[in-house]
Amino acid sequence: MLNNITLGRFFPGNSFIHKLDPRVKILLMIVLLFTVFLSANYLSLFVNFFAIMLFVSLTKINLKTYLKSMKFILFIVLFTGMLNIFYAKGTAIFKLGVFVITDEGFNNSIFVSMRLIMLILVSSLLTFTTSPTSLTYAIERLIRPLAKFKIKTHELAMMMTIALRFIPTLLEETDKIIDAQKSRGANLETGNILNRIKSFVPVLVPLFVSSFRRAYDLALAMECRCYKGGEGRTCMKILRIGSNDIWAILIVFGLLVFVLIINSLFPAVRL
Amino acid sequence: MKNFIDIVDLKFSYNNEGNNAKNILNGINLNIKKGEFLAILGANGSGKSTLIKHLNAMLLPTKGNVFVNGINTKDEGKLYDIRSTVGLVLQNPDNQIVASIVEDEVAFGPENLGVAPKSIRERVDMALKLVDMYEYRKSTTYSLSGGQKQRIAIAGIIAMQPECILLDEPTSMLDPEGRKEVLDTIKSLNKNYGITIVLITHYMEEAANADRIAIINEGKIVRIDAPRIIFSEVAFLDKYQLSIPTVVELIHKLKLNGLPLNNMALDERECVNILKKYFNSLE
Ligand SMILES: Nc1ncnc2c1ncn2[C@@H]1O[C@H](COP(=O)(O)OP(=O)(O)OP(=O)(O)O)[C@@H](O)[C@H]1O
Ligand SMILES: [Mg+2]
Numbered sequence: 240m241l242n243n244i245t246l247g248r249f250f251p252g253n254s255f256i257h258k259l260d261p262r263v264k265i266l267l268m269i270v271l272l273f274t275v276f277l278s279a280n281y282l283s284l285f286v287n288f289f290a291i292m293l294f295v296s297l298t299k300i301n302l303k304t305y306l307k308s309m310k311f312i313l314f315i316v317l318f319t320g321m322l323n324i325f326y327a328k329g330t331a332i333f334k335l336g337v338f339v340i341t342d343e344g345f346n347n348s349i350f351v352s353m354r355l356i357m358l359i360l361v362s363s364l365l366t367f368t369t370s371p372t373s374l375t376y377a378i379e380r381l382i383r384p385l386a387k388f389k390i391k392t393h394e395l396a397m398m399m400t401i402a403l404r405f406i407p408t409l410l411e412e413t414d415k416i417i418d419a420q421k422s423r424g425a426n427l428e429t430g431n432i433l434n435r436i437k438s439f440v441p442v443l444v445p446l447f448v449s450s451f452r453r454a455y456d457l458a459l460a461m462e463c464r465c466y467k468g469g470e471g472r473t474c475m476k477i478l479r480i481g482s483n484d485i486w487a488i489l490i491v492f493g494l495l496v497f498v499l500i501i502n503s504l505f506p507a508v509r510l
Numbered sequence: 511m512k513n514f515i516d517i518v519d520l521k522f523s524y525n526n527e528g529n530n531a532k533n534i535l536n537g538i539n540l541n542i543k544k545g546e547f548l549a550i551l552g553a554n555g556s557g558k559s560t561l562i563k564h565l566n567a568m569l570l571p572t573k574g575n576v577f578v579n580g581i582n583t584k585d586e587g588k589l590y591d592i593r594s595t596v597g598l599v600l601q602n603p604d605n606q607i608v609a610s611i612v613e614d615e616v617a618f619g620p621e622n623l624g625v626a627p628k629s630i631r632e633r634v635d636m637a638l639k640l641v642d643m644y645e646y647r648k649s650t651t652y653s654l655s656g657g658q659k660q661r662i663a664i665a666g667i668i669a670m671q672p673e674c675i676l677l678d679e680p681t682s683m684l685d686p687e688g689r690k691e692v693l694d695t696i697k698s699l700n701k702n703y704g705i706t707i708v709l710i711t712h713y714m715e716e717a718a719n720a721d722r723i724a725i726i727n728e729g730k731i732v733r734i735d736a737p738r739i740i741f742s743e744v745a746f747l748d749k750y751q752l753s754i755p756t757v758v759e760l761i762h763k764l765k766l767n768g769l770p771l772n773n774m775a776l777d778e779r780e781c782v783n784i785l786k787k788y789f790n791s792l793e
Contacts (some may be wrong), residue, residue, distance in 0.1 A: 460606035464619040475617040
């Protein structure tokens with residue numbers, strides 16, 4: 240059941256996007272998110288979506304995988320979409336009893352849902368194509384200036400590496416515990432919300448206990464392999480910005496400029 | 511010849527405040543030679559894991575000393591020399607993997623040692639080839655089988671270029687296939703690359719591959735001998751709650767029932783040979 244979660248997973252590959260420098264990827268992701276939120280009319284929204292779908296296809300990862308990562312968020316997208324469609328002032332375009340759909344409400348719900356969807360797509364673009372190790376290494380590099388303020392940048396990055404590494408392991412274990420409790424007659428799927436939350440206690444407790452065991456083992460294994468913090472540590476993979484990265488930067492900034500031009504040429508949608 | 515690892519009068523208790531705390535290790539003397547394959551057997555709670563953690567300075571003796579290549583493990587300045595010379599592989603393959611990608615995982619040790627990036631790459635490739643996992647270098651670690659994970663853990667140690675690898679029940683969570691993979695890897699490292707192996711195991715078939723077996727009981731070494739000698743003393747094994755390898759048991763029972771077999775078998779092939787010889791003698 241939990242194996243289907245693709246959010247935050249890495250899918251090894253050899254595509255143009257896979258090979259980009261992770262630092263560049265992180266920064267470009269932030270720029271892309273900006274363009275998503277800057278797009279103020281339907282044309283720029285569409286251009287943005289088109290560009291993102293192009294990047295998605297460039298990763299050569301099955302589109303289904305991306306859709307799966309959205310399963311979680313779909314509910315939120317629908318919910319906010321619904322809320323926005325009914326709860327806005329403006330000129331009514333549709334009326335049915337107490338339900339009034341306004342012009343602004345309609346635009347609002349489309350924009351909010353599309354932005355959410357694109358947000359997930361963009362972050363999946365990053366995590367699907369970047370191994371957790373290079374991701375954290377890149378973050379470590381990017382936040383290195385913060386070390387001046389006595390922030391332990393290496394420790395932060397190492398914590399992230401380990402957390403990401405253990406997500407699949409813990410999901411698998413949760414699955415096993417759920418099965419084990421079910422086979423003892425635990426009822427995890429019916430009843431009201433309160434009961435369901437309560438019935439998860441017998442799942443969470445063993446999960447916690449075994450996580451402590453794992454943490455102890457892992458600390459031991461790391462010490463055995465001479466881990467002593469970031470000082471004097473080297474890294475096998477050297478990050479280097481290549482021509483691919485320059486192209487990616489040009490494309491994404493081109494998109495940003497294009498969206499800004501469309502925004503200034505055509506009127507913004509009233510939200 | 512000087513010993514590689516020297517354990518002298520080692521006593522250890524987990525709680526060092528109270529003087530009357532129970533000693534987990536109770537005066538252990540043991541020498542391990544370079545290139546040797548030593549198996550450690552003993553009942554649950556007899557102190558095997560505690561002993562093995564003294565060999566790479568994860569634990570320090572309460573009394574007595576442990577020397578690795580002549581260096582006392584209490585010498586704090588040499589801590590990382592000792593740990594890169596003597597690596598430890600744990601029981602649970604899932605808990606000792608740090609990175610999500612196989613090659614990053616193997617690189618972890620040399621990275622900690624501050625090795626130059628180019629030679630880390632060489633070491634990682636070499637280590638992965640040694641454990642026969644080179645094709646998997648770009649895969650994710652969580653998608654591997656237990657036996658493969660354990661071989662990656664071994665590769666992670668090999669990349670630190672150790673002289674000795676300690677393994678604490680490395681196969682106990684694996685299926686028979688994974689167990690064979692890991693044991694073959696261990697044997698090959700010992701035979702072909704001269705790496706000293708110290709293996710804790712509950713599987714007598716695995717211990718039969720060792721040069722020597724040490725049996726621990728209540729924090730003391732009660733016996734060190736070649737497997738051939740130890741396994742021939744069935745009563746002795748029983749006394750320390752150790753199981754008997756199937757082939758040994760078979761020959762033993764045949765003897766008890768009056769078959770005139772005079773040899774001891776350590777593995778299936780030897781067992782078959784003994785039986786063949788017997789049948790031939792009948793004709
Ligand atoms: N961290 C610890 N703190 C206190 N006591 C411990 C600790 N670890 C182990 N012990 C105790 O030390 C004794 C020996 O434990 P050890 O793990 O060395 O046994 P073992 O021979 O490896 O057993 P097993 O076959 O179960 O792995 C046990 O009685 C155990 O309860
Ligand atoms: Mg143990």
